[in-house]
Amino acid sequence: MGEPVLQLEQLRKRFGGLVVTDDVTLDVMGDELHAIIGPNGAGKTTLINQISGLLASDAGRIRFAGRDITALSAHARARLGVARSFQITSVLSGFSALENVALAVQARTGSSFRFIGRVAAEVGLNERALAVLNELGLAELATRIAGELSYGERRALEFAIALAMQPKLLLLDEPMAGIGREESLRLLDVLQRLKGRLPIVLIEHDMATVFALADRISVLMYGRVLASGPPAQIRADRRVVAAYLGDELE
Amino acid sequence: MQMSLKRLRPHDSVPILIFLILAAIPVLALIRSEDYLLSLFERLMIFAIAALSLDLLIGYGGLISFGHAAFVGLGAYAVGILSAHGMHDAIIALPVALLSSALFAYVTGVVCLRTKGVYFIMITLAFGQMVFFTASSLAPYGGDDGLTIAARNTLGGFAFFRSEGSLYYLIWGCLLGAYCFCRMLVGSRFGRVFRGAKENALRMETIGFNVYRFQLAAYVIAGMMAGLSGFLLANATEFVSPAYMSWQRSGDLIIMVILGGLGSLHGAIIGAGAYLLLEEWLSAFTEDWKVIFGPFLVLVVLFARGGLLGMGKDLVRRLSRG
Numbered sequence: 376m377g378e379p380v381l382q383l384e385q386l387r388k389r390f391g392g393l394v395v396t397d398d399v400t401l402d403v404m405g406d407e408l409h410a411i412i413g414p415n416g417a418g419k420t421t422l423i424n425q426i427s428g429l430l431a432s433d434a435g436r437i438r439f440a441g442r443d444i445t446a447l448s449a450h451a452r453a454r455l456g457v458a459r460s461f462q463i464t465s466v467l468s469g470f471s472a473l474e475n476v477a478l479a480v481q482a483r484t485g486s487s488f489r490f491i492g493r494v495a496a497e498v499g500l501n502e503r504a505l506a507v508l509n510e511l512g513l514a515e516l517a518t519r520i521a522g523e524l525s526y527g528e529r530r531a532l533e534f535a536i537a538l539a540m541q542p543k544l545l546l547l548d549e550p551m552a553g554i555g556r557e558e559s560l561r562l563l564d565v566l567q568r569l570k571g572r573l574p575i576v577l578i579e580h581d582m583a584t585v586f587a588l589a590d591r592i593s594v595l596m597y598g599r600v601l602a603s604g605p606p607a608q609i610r611a612d613r614r615v616v617a618a619y620l621g622d623e624l625e
Numbered sequence: 626m627q628m629s630l631k632r633l634r635p636h637d638s639v640p641i642l643i644f645l646i647l648a649a650i651p652v653l654a655l656i657r658s659e660d661y662l663l664s665l666f667e668r669l670m671i672f673a674i675a676a677l678s679l680d681l682l683i684g685y686g687g688l689i690s691f692g693h694a695a696f697v698g699l700g701a702y703a704v705g706i707l708s709a710h711g712m713h714d715a716i717i718a719l720p721v722a723l724l725s726s727a728l729f730a731y732v733t734g735v736v737c738l739r740t741k742g743v744y745f746i747m748i749t750l751a752f753g754q755m756v757f758f759t760a761s762s763l764a765p766y767g768g769d770d771g772l773t774i775a776a777r778n779t780l781g782g783f784a785f786f787r788s789e790g791s792l793y794y795l796i797w798g799c800l801l802g803a804y805c806f807c808r809m810l811v812g813s814r815f816g817r818v819f820r821g822a823k824e825n826a827l828r829m830e831t832i833g834f835n836v837y838r839f840q841l842a843a844y845v846i847a848g849m850m851a852g853l854s855g856f857l858l859a860n861a862t863e864f865v866s867p868a869y870m871s872w873q874r875s876g877d878l879i880i881m882v883i884l885g886g887l888g889s890l891h892g893a894i895i896g897a898g899a900y901l902l903l904e905e906w907l908s909a910f911t912e913d914w915k916v917i918f919g920p921f922l923v924l925v926v927l928f929a930r931g932g933l934l935g936m937g938k939d940l941v942r943r944l945s946r947g
Contacts, residue, residue, distance in 0.1 A: 450830045450832075450834055451835075454833040465825060467825050467828060469820075478829075482833040483833070487839070489813055490815050492813060494816070
């Protein structure tokens with residue numbers, strides 16, 4: 376496992392009087408899939424937003440790949456290699472799937488302050504974008520307009536966008552939410568392909584997915600880390616079972 | 626390299642047709658000896674350049690600027706003020722027109738682009754009005770009444786702009802250049818990022834693009850193009866006035882872009898043409914031509930979502946289906 380890629384140190388966030396992230400300290404190791412579970416309102420999405428830079432933290436530090444990124448903007452963090460998906464899928468609806476992915480490739484290769492040359496004809500961008508789509512088994516979607524894809528396909532496209540950024544960390548915010556049974560199997564397959572290739576932080580309510588994929592699990596309750604450890608340990612943890620897993624597992 | 630002819634797609638035929646028609650107008654004016662045609666179409670093309678630059682912002686960037694006429698005014702006043710001080714050459718006037726509108730776009734863009742949606746509309750309107758009132762209070766340069774320009778710009782000492790025909794083709798060339806430039810821009814790497822920010826700015830940020838910088842650059846480019854149209858307007862009319870940058874004029878530009886069809890570039894040219902020709906034609910019947918124009922605009926927006934261009938495409942599709 377080696378060095379932690381992501382270190383959260385006593386991270387805090389409050390909205391008015393409500394403390395949503397309360398002293399969260401967490402490590403994500405080099406190649407692990409780290410799941411964060413917890414009831415609704417536990418502050419999971421807020422935490423992801425803090426890590427990806429969409430929300431500023433009130434206190435604490437975020438270290439990524441040995442660097443303090445607490446003060447960096449979202450786009451600067453993305454450039455360093457933090458990629459994410461959203462709970463409500465976020466793609467460029469008017470663009471083709473290929474263009475969506477090519478744009479992520481573009482962000483990593485050369486300047487985008489280039490005013491001449493047709494970008495749609497840039498072979499380098501298109502080939503790499505297609506390679507990523509292929510890798511996730513999505514090549515047949517390439518020419519389709521993203522807004523016309525099914526919900527599950529759009530979610531998978533979002534993974535492809537994230538992957539095309541050549542990230543060093545992937546943050547997935549409830550990838551299975553709102554996906555039908557059949558498509559969720561396909562997404563699970565995609566996730567399995569990603570796992571082990573890069574560190575992933577996964578927020579998920581679907582416990583079958585979590586226990587099938589996670590190397591480690593942290594349980595979040597009212598913004599605090601209740602427990603953190605391998606799946607077997609979490610499953611056996613009395614406090615976790617009493618507070619959250621009890622009704623989820625039965 | 627691929628043959629450039631091969632790249633011609635069927636939908637390129639509309640802009641080509643537009644530019645051919647515009648190029649033929651002086652010939653028509655000569656045959657029918659109707660000089661007013663020349664000045665009418667000069668005006669049309671000048672507004673088309675401004676509308677084109679606004680389409681870049683609205684149609685491709687989702688940035689609804691309600692102060693775009695300010696840039697036109699700045700370009701025009703650059704010509705007017707310089708000429709009032711005896712500087713008549715375009716070699717000075719054109720760079721001053723472009724730079725002052727670029728500078729104004731940069732300074733205001735830094736503020737405006739921090740806001741979104743309705744707030745962006747309001748703040749661009751506010752900056753536009755600021756320039757309008759400043760110009761109105763410029764007593765040495767005519768204040769409210771505006772300023773008559775003693776002579777059109779010379780170009781490196783030559784009275785190139787004085788002949789109506791050469792001025793016409795100069796404007797035509799500027800419009801063609803502006804159109805090709807915009808076309809290139811929206812298809813470039815930069816353009817893809819700019820268009821992406823309209824689709825989903827949050828996604829663009831999390832991919833790693835500093836959306837604000839791209840929007841600011843586009844805002845400055847569009848401002849400069851509008852400044853160019855102001856420079857041409859001052860030369861064509863030999864007059865500058867605060868009315869060039871009133872908020873109604875900014876509204877007219879938005880109407881042109883929507884009327885023609887957002888986000889297609891040549892739609893903006895069609896829109897500017899339709900607006901000004903309808904104005905010309907309807908005002909021959911009645912002074913209150915806007916009473917007719919208003920409902921017409923409502924109908925276009927309601928029934929032709931893609932503007933006149935979209936309506937035309939629909940028609941062609943239906944006809945070819947038989």
